[in-house]
Amino acid sequence: MGDNSLTVLHGVDLMIRAGEYVAIIGPSGSGKSTLMNVIGCLDKPTTGQYRLNQQDVSQLSEKELARQRNKNIGFVFQRFNLLGKISAQRNVELPAQYAGIPLSQRRALSQRAMEEVGLGDRLDHRPLELSGGQQQRVAIARALVNRPNILLADEPTGALDSKTGKEIMDLFESLQVQNPSMTIILVTHDHDVAARAKRVVSIRDGLIASDITN
Amino acid sequence: MSLLEIFRTAFESLTTNKLRTLLTMLGIVIGVAAVVILLAMGEGVQLYIDKQFAGFGSNLITITPNLKVPDARLTIDDSRAIADKVNVPNARRVVPSVGGELKISANGNSISRNINGVTAENFAMRNIGFIQGSSFSQTDVENHNRVAVLGYKVAQDLFPNQIALGQNILIDSLPARVVGVTERKGSQGPSTSTDDMIFVPITVAQEKLLSNRPGGVKSVSSITVEADSAATSNQAVNDIAKTLRVRHNLLAGQTDDFQVQDQASLLSSLSSIVNILQIFLALIGAIALLVGGIGIMNIMIVNVTERTREIGVRKAIGADPATIRLQFLIEAIVVTCLAGVLGIVLSWLCVVITNSVQTTFTPVIQPDAVALAFGVSVFIGIVFGLYPAIRASNMEPVEALRYE
Numbered sequence A: 001m002g003d004n005s006l007t008v009l010h011g012v013d014l015m016i017r018a019g020e021y022v023a024i025i026g027p028s029g030s031g032k033s034t035l036m037n038v039i040g041c042l043d044k045p046t047t048g049q050y051r052l053n054q055q056d057v058s059q060l061s062e063k064e065l066a067r068q069r070n071k072n073i074g075f076v077f078q079r080f081n082l083l084g085k086i087s088a089q090r091n092v093e094l095p096a097q098y099a100g101i102p103l104s105q106r107r108a109l110s111q112r113a114m115e116e117v118g119l120g121d122r123l124d125h126r127p128l129e130l131s132g133g134q135q136q137r138v139a140i141a142r143a144l145v146n147r148p149n150i151l152l153a154d155e156p157t158g159a160l161d162s163k164t165g166k167e168i169m170d171l172f173e174s175l176q177v178q179n180p181s182m183t184i185i186l187v188t189h190d191h192d193v194a195a196r197a198k199r200v201v202s203i204r205d206g207l208i209a210s211d212i213t214n
Numbered sequence B: 001m002s003l004l005e006i007f008r009t010a011f012e013s014l015t016t017n018k019l020r021t022l023l024t025m026l027g028i029v030i031g032v033a034a035v036v037i038l039l040a041m042g043e044g045v046q047l048y049i050d051k052q053f054a055g056f057g058s059n060l061i062t063i064t065p066n067l068k069v070p071d072a073r074l075t076i077d078d079s080r081a082i083a084d085k086v087n088v089p090n091a092r093r094v095v096p097s098v099g100g101e102l103k104i105s106a107n108g109n110s111i112s113r114n115i116n117g118v119t120a121e122n123f124a125m126r127n128i129g130f131i132q133g134s135s136f137s138q139t140d141v142e143n144h145n146r147v148a149v150l151g152y153k154v155a156q157d158l159f160p161n162q163i164a165l166g167q168n169i170l171i172d173s174l175p176a177r178v179v180g181v182t183e184r185k186g187s188q189g190p191s192t193s194t195d196d197m198i199f200v201p202i203t204v205a206q207e208k209l210l211s212n213r214p215g216g217v218k219s220v221s222s223i224t225v226e227a228d229s230a231a232t233s234n235q236a237v238n239d240i241a242k243t244l245r246v247r248h249n250l251l252a253g254q255t256d257d258f259q260v261q262d263q264a265s266l267l268s269s270l271s272s273i274v275n276i277l278q279i280f281l282a283l284i285g286a287i288a289l290l291v292g293g294i295g296i297m298n299i300m301i302v303n304v305t306e307r308t309r310e311i312g313v314r315k316a317i318g319a320d321p322a323t324i325r326l327q328f329l330i331e332a333i334v335v336t337c338l339a340g341v342l343g344i345v346l347s348w349l350c351v352v353i354t355n356s357v358q359t360t361f362t363p364v365i366q367p368d369a370v371a372l373a374f375g376v377s378v379f380i381g382i383v384f385g386l387y388p389a390i391r392a393s394n395m396e397p398v399e400a401l402r403y404e
Helices: A032-039 A062-072 A088-098 A103-116 A132-144 A162-178 B003-016 B018-056 B076-083 B121-125 B138-142 B152-158 B202-209 B233-247 B263-306 B308-316 B321-357 B367-393 B397-402
Strands: A021-025 A073-076 A150-154 A183-188 A199-204 A207-213 B060-065 B091-106 B109-118 B130-133 B147-150 B168-171 B174-182 B197-201 B222-227 B258-262
Touching: A021 A032, A021 A162, A032 A150, A032 A183, A062 A073, A062 A088, A062 B308, A062 B321, A073 A132, A088 A103, A088 A132, A088 B003, A103 A132, A132 A150, A132 A162, A150 A162, A162 A183, B003 B018, B003 B321, B018 B263, B018 B321, B018 B367, B060 B233, B060 B263, B076 B091, B076 B222, B076 B233, B091 B121, B091 B152, B091 B202, B091 B233, B109 B152, B109 B202, B121 B222, B138 B202, B147 B152, B147 B168, B152 B174, B174 B202, B197 B202, B222 B233, B233 B258, B233 B263, B258 B263, B263 B308, B263 B321, B263 B367, B308 B321, B308 B397, B321 B367
Parallel strands: A021 A183, A021 A199, A073 A150, A150 A183, B109 B197, B147 B174
Antiparallel strands: A199 A207, B060 B222, B060 B258, B091 B109, B091 B168, B091 B222, B130 B174, B147 B197, B168 B174
């Protein structure tokens, strides 16, 4: 957070195609979070390019980046990051709200997303009234609501017990069956989680150590 | 995201922490209420003064000796000269008066009150009505008849639960018969109310009661002139001054040994005092508003810091900086607007309560004051909400998401 700059990624060259299911794995400090932030348009590379849907997004303004995140990226965080004071459905609605979709349409979209993650009967619950697994499902519904090209999950099972974690991983797989063109990128340090993906990119010291497609 | 949506989001955030929102508003509520109430009070006082003067006759002119000039005095002859249409064409009625405080006793009661020696026209000129009897007549004045008109309260003090009319009283040592009791006037601005006075013919007062005054028997304390109308009052003031200067043999450059004051100028000087008072009170309210505004800023900064993670999440899912900025700014504006409305309601309640417990004067809530207070509330929301909102919008999403 200080002013000292630190080069975290050194000439990473990575191409991910639409519809892929990729796990990015690496120990903490390897640079995988930075890579994820760049992919998610939360951060810009200081040098080099990042192309999303053929478009160079490295030099976009804050406002344009926000639009890219809103339209093309669905985030799933380790600790869910739901807003605690509003209902699950309102949480899921938020990206659609920022996209400028009118209320009635938003309601339908958020309901559909909640049904996709198996929580069609929990629309009015507050996040804290739900279990950890359910909260993560709400977060996934929120990521899905704007039909993004990329579902970007950062340690999605990190705060869950192994059984619930497995259910979330099952959910990712079924989501990709339903949405074949959606890319899923999973960032994790857990090899068991990474093994569920079809392609595993391993990062070490800011470089790609291996890139294995199963 | 549309403005309406942003308002919705702002309400959502504010209702999640109701107590804090209320406490934040309190400063503004008090500030707005203070401004509105103080201005309403000022307006009430102004109306009260206007009303008192209206009951008094706004075209009355009072002439008194100039106390800064040694041996200055007015006489009954000055009064006659002013009454002469040749000298002052716009003078409708001229009433000389002699006044002083004396002991009055009757019916076993003894009190000290203001005795006013006047001519019979005094009562018509000052719109004084009677609940018992009537005025003494001009004949009574000319014949030095020992008669008296009692003020409403004086009659009550001397003759509680009795008819005062026809009774005999002792003014100092002079016996006099009560011929009338005035109706109740209430308090009358700067001068003593007629309720507390006793009127006797001026001739009686000059010779029998207050003869040992400086200036001799013929001198009078003041002369009151009623002009034809408020419009001619100014002309009459000038004519009176001219007449008196000639009569008193004043040379050019010599100071007037008398003072001529019309009610209009007295009213305007009183009004300007009220105005200054109002500005002063409004300033106090403004300081309260300022303090309230700083409170808003303080809470909004805490609010933004506390919600760093939320801001990070909102940015990650697609909120652009301008939307975040607007959201927090509108939260501040909504808080101050609500506070403004509450403040106006509070001031209205205070005014209603004030009006129900007393009737002497009536505070009036002025629409301009309400508009001003509300406008200032919105302004405060913008001014003190802007910095926290900018802080929120400038947060880096990556760092905000990492915030514990």
